[in-house]
Amino acid sequence: MLLTNETLGKRIAHYRKERNLTQVNLATSIGIRPGHYSDIETGRKVPRIHTLARLAATFRVSIDELVGKC
Template sequence: MQRIEVIAEVLFVFDVFIFADLLISMVETMLTIGAQLVKLRHSQSLTQYQLSDKTGLTRAPISHYEKNRREPDIKTLIMLADFFKVSLDELVGESGGGERH
């Protein structure tokens, strides 16, 4: 019985490490999205209010996305990628460019 408990503990620790890596990856992506939105918005010399007018989003969510308080849903990510003419990968900071989504 002791061997089974040791194996179970090892598997639990392994699962914790996998979950931690996934969580870190999600947080890094979220932080990258905010920075990318600011960068893209500034590249077009837009204020948050102007971006709001052009995209139909209100200014509050834009601010939350940029400050990493919230993460945009996939529909919003696609809309923003289309607006800025970048790929989804570039929007979330996964690449330096390339084909649009």
């Protein structure tokens, strides 16, 4: 399966919702603006590797799992 910005955003949203986090809470906890985080979930922006690492750590998954490589 090809990883698109939209697919990655949906995966990130899935993990966020699974953990009962709001976009604002998650964005604040990983050190980005809520609007930027929203753009990531909707596929309008691509997260930088350090943002992916923070998301993966928050979700307690590997970056590979987060992007669907496993």
